[in-house]
Amino acid sequence: MSKLNPRAFLTRVYVPWPCHSSNELRIPACHSTIRIPSELPHAHCPLPTTATTTANNHLYNRGGLSVMTSTSHSPELSPVASRTSSESIRSDSTHEHSRSISDIEETIEETCYICDVIPHKGRGLVASRSLKRGELLFTEPPLFSFPLSPPPNNSSIMIALSQCSREQQQQYFTLANSFKEKKEILPAQGIFLSNYIPYRDANSGSGEDESGERGGIFLFASYFNSSCTPNVSRYWDASKRVMMFRTLWDIEDGEELCFNYGDILGTRADRIEELSTERGFVCLCEACNVMGESIEETLAQSDERRATIARLYDEVGSCGKEPTLGLRKIKKALRLLKDEHLVHYEASFCYDAFQFCAMVSDFVNAKQWIRKAYDVSVCTSGPESESARMFRMYLANPKAHPLAGILSKGVLSGPD
Numbered sequence: 001m002s003k004l005n006p007r008a009f010l011t012r013v014y015v016p017w018p019c020h021s022s023n024e025l026r027i028p029a030c031h032s033t034i035r036i037p038s039e040l041p042h043a044h045c046p047l048p049t050t051a052t053t054t055a056n057n058h059l060y061n062r063g064g065l066s067v068m069t070s071t072s073h074s075p076e077l078s079p080v081a082s083r084t085s086s087e088s089i090r091s092d093s094t095h096e097h098s099r100s101i102s103d104i105e106e107t108i109e110e111t112c113y114i115c116d117v118i119p120h121k122g123r124g125l126v127a128s129r130s131l132k133r134g135e136l137l138f139t140e141p142p143l144f145s146f147p148l149s150p151p152p153n154n155s156s157i158m159i160a161l162s163q164c165s166r167e168q169q170q171q172y173f174t175l176a177n178s179f180k181e182k183k184e185i186l187p188a189q190g191i192f193l194s195n196y197i198p199y200r201d202a203n204s205g206s207g208e209d210e211s212g213e214r215g216g217i218f219l220f221a222s223y224f225n226s227s228c229t230p231n232v233s234r235y236w237d238a239s240k241r242v243m244m245f246r247t248l249w250d251i252e253d254g255e256e257l258c259f260n261y262g263d264i265l266g267t268r269a270d271r272i273e274e275l276s277t278e279r280g281f282v283c284l285c286e287a288c289n290v291m292g293e294s295i296e297e298t299l300a301q302s303d304e305r306r307a308t309i310a311r312l313y314d315e316v317g318s319c320g321k322e323p324t325l326g327l328r329k330i331k332k333a334l335r336l337l338k339d340e341h342l343v344h345y346e347a348s349f350c351y352d353a354f355q356f357c358a359m360v361s362d363f364v365n366a367k368q369w370i371r372k373a374y375d376v377s378v379c380t381s382g383p384e385s386e387s388a389r390m391f392r393m394y395l396a397n398p399k400a401h402p403l404a405g406i407l408s409k410g411v412l413s414g415p416d
C-alpha cells in the first residue's frame with residue numbers, strides 16, 4: 001500500500017479552466033499552486049501534450065462581413081514596409097499562423113454567425129442552428145499573443161500588428177474598445193484589453209514569461225460576449241496552437257453563444273467589479289442583469305449558491321482523510337452547480353469523488369465517478385484533451401491512481 005498522505009496529495013483538475021487553460025494543479029490543503037511534475041504528465045495534466053483531433057472546423061458568419069469590410073480607421077501599417085524596423089525591435093508578441101475572418105469562413109460549416117445587435121452588448125455570436133452539447137463550434141489560432149503580466153503597451157501591439165496582413169489589421173481595428181473614454185489608453189491597447197483571451201501556454205514559459213500565461217487576439221472569437229452562466233467553453237490546444245470552442249449544453253437555433261471572461265464563482269458584485277476594472281464594461285449578462293419579479297431575492301440566492309460552491313471546492317481539498325464527508329460536500333456542490341446552470345468545476349468535483357472512492361478501494365463507485373468526469377471533460381475540452389485522456393485511463397483501470405487503496409477499505413456512493 002502506498003505511503004502517500006492523502007491530505008497533501010489530493011489533486012485537483014479544473015475542467016474547463018474557469019478563466020485560463022492551465023497545466024497547474026492546486027492542492028487546496030496547503031493553499032499552493034504547483035507546476036505538474038514532469039514525471040506525471042498523464043496523471044495530472046489537464047492540457048494536451050500530443051496532437052488533438054479537431055475534425056469539425058465549423059464556423060459560419062451570416063451577418064458580420066459588412067463589419068469587416070467597413071472603412072478602416074487603423075493607423076497606416078504596411079506589413080511589408082514595416083517588417084525591417086519591427087524585426088530589429090524586441091517584441092514579446094508571438095505570431096501564429098493566423099487566419100483572417102474570411103479565411104476561417106471558408107473552412108467552416110454552419111454553427112454560428114456574428115449578429116450585429118445583441119441587447120446590451122453590441123455584436124455577438126449566435127447559433128445558426130440547434131447545436132448539441134459538447135459540439136465543436138470552431139477552432140481558431142491567435143493573430144498574436146502577449147504575456148499578460150505586465151500587459152503589452154500600445155507600441156508593442158502596433159509592432160505586432162505591423163506583421164499582420166492589411167486585412168487583419170483592418171479587422172483588428174473594427175473590434176470593440178471599451179476603453180475609448182480613457183484617453184491614456186490608446187486604441188490598439190484598448191482593443192487588446194477588450195478582446196484578449198487568456199490562456200496558459202506551457203511551451204512559451206521562458207524568461208520573463210515563466211508562467212506561460214498569455215493573452216491572445218482571436219479575430220473571430222472576439223465576437224463572443226461574456227456570460228456568468230456561459231454556454232460555451234474554450235480550450236487551448238497547445239499542440240495545434242489553436243483555441244477550441246465547444247457548447248456546454250444543447251443550444252437552440254438563434255441563441256447567443258457566450259463564454260465567461262472572468263471568475264464565475266464570485267458574487268454578482270465581485271463579477272461586475274472584475275469585468276469593469278479589467279475589461280472596461282459593466283456586465284449585463286442574464287445572471288447579473290436579472291429580469292422579472294423578486295430580483296433582489298433571485299440575485300441573493302444566486303450569490304449564496306456560487307459562494308457555497310467556491311467554499312465547498314476548497315473544503316473538499318482538505319477532506320483527504322475524510323472521504324465520506326468529502327463526498328457529501330461534492331454532492332452538495334454538484335446540486336448547486338446544476339441549480340446555477342454551471343458546467344465549470346463539474347468534472348473537477350467528479351474527479352475528486354473518484355479519488356475518494358479509489359482511496360477506500362470502492363472501485364465500483366470510483367468507476368461511476370470517473371465516467372462522469374470523463375463525459376463532462378469530453379464535452380468541455382474534447383475527447384483528446386489531456387483531462388479526457390487521463391480520465392479515460394482511470395476509467396479503464398481505476399486502481400492505477402496513485403491514491404488507490406491508501407485508506408482502509410470502505411464503500412462510498414456513486415453519482416445521484
Ligand SMILES: C[S@@+](CC[C@H](N)C(=O)[O-])C[C@H]1O[C@@H](n2cnc3c(N)ncnc32)[C@H](O)[C@@H]1O
Nearest residue numbers: 121122123176178222223225226281283284285
Ligand atoms: C470581446 S468584445 C465582444 C463583442 C462585442 N460585443 C462587439 O460588439 O464587438 C467585448 C465587448 O463586448 C461587450 N460585452 C461583452 N460581454 C458583455 C456583457 N456580459 N455585458 C455587457 N457588455 C458586454 C463589452 O462592450 C465588451 O467590451
